[in-house]
Amino acid sequence: MKNYSINIKPFGKRAVLIEWPKKVDESILEDILDFSNSFKKLNLPHWEMSAAYNSLTMVNHVEDVDFSEMELLIKKCYDNRVTSQHRNERYLWRIPVCYDPEFAMDLEEVSNSLNVSIKKIIDLHTSNQYTVYGIGFLPGFMYLGGLPEELEIPRRKEPRLAVSKGSVGLAGKQTGIYPQDSPGGWNIIGSCPIPIFDAKLDNPCFVNVGDKIQFYQISKAEYDLHKIETEVGIYKLEKSPLHA
Structure with a gap:
């Protein structure tokens, strides 16, 4: 599984934007979906995710986001992600x-x-x-x-x-x-x-x-x-x- 260089940044008070390399590539989309599924398994409440080409927008509908804390969590989750069965x-x-x-x-x-x-x-x-x-x-x-x-x-x-x-x-x-x-x-x-x-x-x-x-x-x-x-x-x- 390839590791991409991802850019994590705040996207308002209750959202985080994760960016992958800026190109249209199915392997990048697969990586986004793998990360998304890994994050869902953390069972954190109130989070919604929306994928698009080379980015993932993560929105908390209830609470403001502590970006520093969230950034560390995202990096850990990305590093530990596994290829999921979402393809099936x-x-x-x-x-x-x-x-x-x-x-x-x-x-x-x-x-x-x-x-x-x-x-x-x-x-x-x-x-x-x-x-x-x-x-x-x-x-x-x-x-x-x-x-x-x-x-x-x-x-x-x-x-x-x-x-x-x-x-x-x-x-x-x-x-x-x-x-x-x-x-x-x-x-x-x-x-x-x-x-x-x-x-x-x-x-x-x-x-x-x-x-x-x-x-x-x-x-x-x-x-x-x-x-x-x-x-x-x-x-x-x-x-x-x-x-x-």
Whole structure:
């Protein structure tokens, strides 16, 4: 197990930020998850942790943090961490996307900018498995790494004031799904008919950091059908366990 140089710093009165090397690397994400699981085993009350790419934010919802004391605890926990079995609790999720022009408002522009055919864009987008490196910006918004280089494109110069729930976009080296209607600057190439976040559920977001996502193409008719199936509660997402 590789030891990384981590930077620990206060993040307000009740939070601590731990930073790993600033690069997108699955081995760094694994290390973050291993540390997070080791810390959870200490059974300290009131702590919540949120991982993202190369950092971990730790928040105490009740008490102010004694940073010096917490820093020592974190270092000890990191030094004594062990590779956990969290990989066996992660999943590959297959998520449907409709790339119909009705939803893919930027697909033609992306095709022209990248000099890649629309068919190839869809083929590339659906051929990869993407790692969930973080969840944020909006509740349930997944930051997905692993985008093929051919699809890397900057954010839009002028963000939209309104992007529809379910919109699937590209930005830089990432792809993702808008879980709610919101402003946004990603290049929209399709739409997912399945809710990614539902506040009414005990587990509002079914995906966890470290899971993987693979998109597959559906027709407009299938999109409409899945919408109905979701509304009546009979649609079941496809998932399979990931193993180390």
